[in-house]
Amino acid sequence: MSVRSNRIVRQTLTIARRDFVATVFTPTFLLFLLSPIIMLSFGLVGAGGATSMATNAADKAQIVAIVAPERQAAMRATDARLRKLFGRSDQPPVLTFETPGTTPATQARAVFAGAGPDTTAALYGDLAAPTILYGAQGRGDSRYLAELSEGTLRAAASGARPLSAATFTPIARERASSGGHSQAAFFSVFGIFFLSLLLSGQAVGTMAEERNNKVIEILAAAVPLEAVFFGKLLGMFGSAVLFVGFWGTLASQLTAILPASMAGGLGEIGPAIGLPLFVPLFFAYFAMAYMLLGAVFLGVGAQATTPRELQMLSLPITIVQVLMFSLALRAAGGADNWVTRFAEIFPFSSPFAMAAHAANFPHVWPHLLALAWQALWVGIAITIGARAFRRGVLQSGSGSWFKRRVATVGEALSGTPTP
Amino acid sequence: MTNAFAIHATGLVKNFGGKRVVDGVDVAVPRGAIYGVLGPNGAGKTTTLRMLLGIIEPDGGHRTLLGHTHPRDASDRVGYLPEERGLYPGMRARDAIAFMGALRGLDLKAGRKRAVTLMEGAGLGHAADTRIRKLSKGMAQFVQLLGSVVHQPELLVLDEPFSGLDPVNQERLETLILAERDRGATIVMSTHVMAHAERLCDRLTIIAGGRHRFEGTVAEARGLLPMRAHYVPDRDEPGLAAYLPDGAVHQRDGWHFPVPDGGVEAALRRLIDGGHGIAGLSIERPGLHDAFVRIVGASALDATQEISA
CATH class of the missing domain: 3.40.50.300 (P-loop containing nucleotide triphosphate hydrolases)
Structure with a gap:
């Protein structure tokens, strides 16, 4: 390496080190590090609330069978058998029996208007051809009552003793399932999006800090602005690596901590390309996404002169970022269509989509191409971002390159200098 | 070079x-x-x-x-x-x-x-x-x-x-x-x-x-500005300016004037011949401040303000 390159590398690392230390050794970094827990807590509280509401609603609902007392025991037994097919959260409402009166049809209608639990569906008449009424939320429950009638009659026809006695043996898969690949793809896209969003925001924050402190001229005097720019990105990236390392280590140990049934489920989630290749690829794509977005954020952020302007400018970028995320999520499904191809090729969604590709497909070569393509765009973004940064921060522009060329041509044609 | x-x-x-x-x-x-x-x-x-x-x-x-x-x-x-x-x-x-x-x-x-x-x-x-x-x-x-x-x-x-x-x-x-x-x-x-x-x-x-x-x-x-003389008369009298070189300015501490090409001797002789006493006389080199104002000039200051505006 030449003396100049050595110097630039050294200066870049000096700035990166300063930014890394200034970011990591602060109480706010702890908040940043723990932000997934905070998000998870919010999610759990929200989910808990939703579950509680759903449970309460289920507790307050019932399905009613208006059948003769001699049928009720058989029907209760069939209900108990059929309920095993449903998960805990998908259980039909409690089955309640009523003995038919003189007009079961009127009786069935009356249970919908009665006090107590809400009736979602009610059955009356002969089980071979029952009539089932259902309310606005009871369509599924009405089908369940029909199945219950069928099951009760079948049980009566074949005898009470079960005809089949199955043995259940849980099997842990040795390889991730196709669904697990898709889930890994989703987590990859979400992880990269989440991290790059947080870090790009921080990069803009440091930009505001530089402007407020007026340190930028000292940096610009000593170091090429491209190196300042790259150093800042690198500093932020270092803190991101710390973040990913911390949570990655925790996640890798999660299967050891969790109960066997849950750990088995997690074991099915995995990338198609294999974990040893996926981890470096995830880092590489995260680096690309971060560098691309960080360059845009820093370049645009440098144009703002007040924190308010900074926020205003950040908003459209964040919206674009969310669009890229949505596009990449489409690709995470693993479908082979033009949306996926577009997401994989378009520079700003490519890192997300290709991380999902690594989770869905085992081929290695597309990643070599994608990384080269993304590196090219990172170079372009950093060059343009650094120029915008120079113009915004030092107010040192004297018209665009295009304007200057036009002025030069104008001078040449007219023979007089353009003012 | x-x-x-x-x-x-x-x-x-x-x-x-x-x-x-x-x-x-x-x-x-x-x-x-x-x-x-x-x-x-x-x-x-x-x-x-x-x-x-x-x-x-x-x-x-x-x-x-x-x-x-x-x-x-x-x-x-x-x-x-x-x-x-x-x-x-x-x-x-x-x-x-x-x-x-x-x-x-x-x-x-x-x-x-x-x-x-x-x-x-x-x-x-x-x-x-x-x-x-x-x-x-x-x-x-x-x-x-x-x-x-x-x-x-x-x-x-x-x-x-x-x-x-x-x-x-x-x-x-x-x-x-x-x-x-x-x-x-x-x-x-x-x-x-x-x-x-x-x-x-x-x-x-x-x-x-x-x-x-x-x-x-x-x-x-x-050196772009001429040397300046500071003359303090023994008493202030009307008509003193007529004995001093062109550009003489009266201030609280006496008279100030640029030293003429031939020096101050001729002016001193005129003062003495006219019956005016000399309580003090010094030759002063103009400061950088004066030189700066002379070099920059009022028009440049105006132009500067225009640019910075």
């Missing part, structure tokens, strides 16, 4: 937003000198210094810095104190100094050691571990100045170094500048306070309205 100069620039031009803020400025800073860049506010001093250092690129002209046509190639040998002071408020003073040294190629560990030595030398040793946000403005400014010299640069560029400093810190700064010169460094400083330039600068350039107006020594600048 350029090797004799730490900085050599000719015809520097810079436009901002269609306005020419620097228009053909020449600068030649001899190695080992203290060189002043003088000019009124908005004259283009900071822009000129930024171009010389390669912080911004000129739109025209040529420059070499420590023999390099690309100023950045010499950046490790240069120290710079910008006009707008800036430090990271969360850093400790010695770390801030070491960081600035590290940007210019000094090892961080060595920088921290040197920072403490420099701070002790400047009487600020007690603040070495204090965070910048807790320092007074003057102390923080001094810390930044130390940061610009910690790597012992060959060339030190100071943009308005005295602004915002109290008299004690101004004297400290003058001592530091002279010490740097004695170490062998070349110093370029911009200022619009003539007293500092007069005391410190070996040579200076005067810029006004983005244009180069003068280049030479302080004595040469002052």
